[in-house]
Amino acid sequence: MLRILHDTKVDFIRRWRLAAALLLVFILPAIVLIALNGFRYSIEFTGGTLMQVTFKEAPGVANVRAALSGVGLDGVEISTFGSARELVLRAQEQEQVAQQAGGAETVAARVGSALTQRFGKDGYSVVRTEAVGPKVGEELRRQAFIALLIAFGLTLVYLAWRFEGRFALAAVLATVHDVIATLAFMKYLNLEISLFVVGAILTVVGYSMNDKVVVFDRVRENLKTSGRTSLYDLLNRSVNETLPRTVMTGSTTLACLLALLIFGGQVIRPFAWVLIFGIVIGTFSSVYVAAPLLLLIERRWPRRAGEANAKGKPHVPREGVKRPATKEPASVR
DSSP: OOOOSTTOOOOOGGGHHHHHHHHHHHHHHHHHHHHHHOOEEOHHHHOEEEEEEEESSOOOHHHHHHHHHTTTOOSOEEEEESEEEEEEEEEOOHHHHHHHHHTSSOHHHHHHHHHHHHHOTTSEEEEEEEEEOHHHHHHHHHHHHHHHHHHHHHHHHHHHHHSOHHHHHHHHHHHHHHHHHHHHHHHHHTOEEOHHHHHHHHHHHHHHHHHHHHHHHHHHHHHHHOTTOOHHHHHHHHHHHHHHHHHHHHHHHHHHHHHHHHHSHHHHHHHHHHHHHHHHHHHHHIIIIIHHHHHHHHHHSOOOHHHHHHTTSOOOOOTTOOOOOOOOOOOOO
């Protein structure tokens, strides 16, 4: 049977400061950009109309924009979708959303009328049309945020029940870090937040939390047989022991996601990008964020052996604790 990374003894925890510095360099600029410009939201969250149109011949974005301006649609966002003959039209301006909510002539009908006048009825075909009112978009955004909170809350309760409070706190903080890093990645790539992307973020939360459960479960097992081994050494040992499983699981999942990224098309591509980065950062944080956080929590609020035993849970040894020296009995001459 093939075994990879067997019996490694890498000191991962020693490099946590370097990892923290790299993460800050990656995340902080994105936080500034998000505070200044925010994210791009899809039609589902803002309200408006989205039309995917295929033309017989490449129409040119400027010609399409001129045709739409002729019917009073000046703020429509136009982008190519795979080829120059296929365009996506997004009408998300507040005035246009209000027109659609009013129930008069819809934006989709006005777009179709403008394109027919300019390119002819047979010059194009509508692949899909999505129309969402402003109230529905606002409700979907609120529900997506609530879904994220529920995911974090349930995982916190589960980890606190399965392990103990400090394990749960370290795992949830590390998972929050993963979500923030994923949002930073989305900002750098200027990905649009859609229902697909929200689903990807929730998947990242689940995958990241599962990876941390695997590491902490091995920590809990090693605590029962560690004796007076320091927590620093015990965490390094646990990470090394779970490293083969982490690499195999992550690599096979990434292979599937790369196939989606390459062959899945424009609609599924943001979903694949978010999941690929989420798996990478989730695996990284299990080693360089969750484990050091647990060590820092134990240093700050150490548990006494009596308190741990009273709750039926293994005592977490403090770093640097050694066995007490015993005096050898004097030899009898």
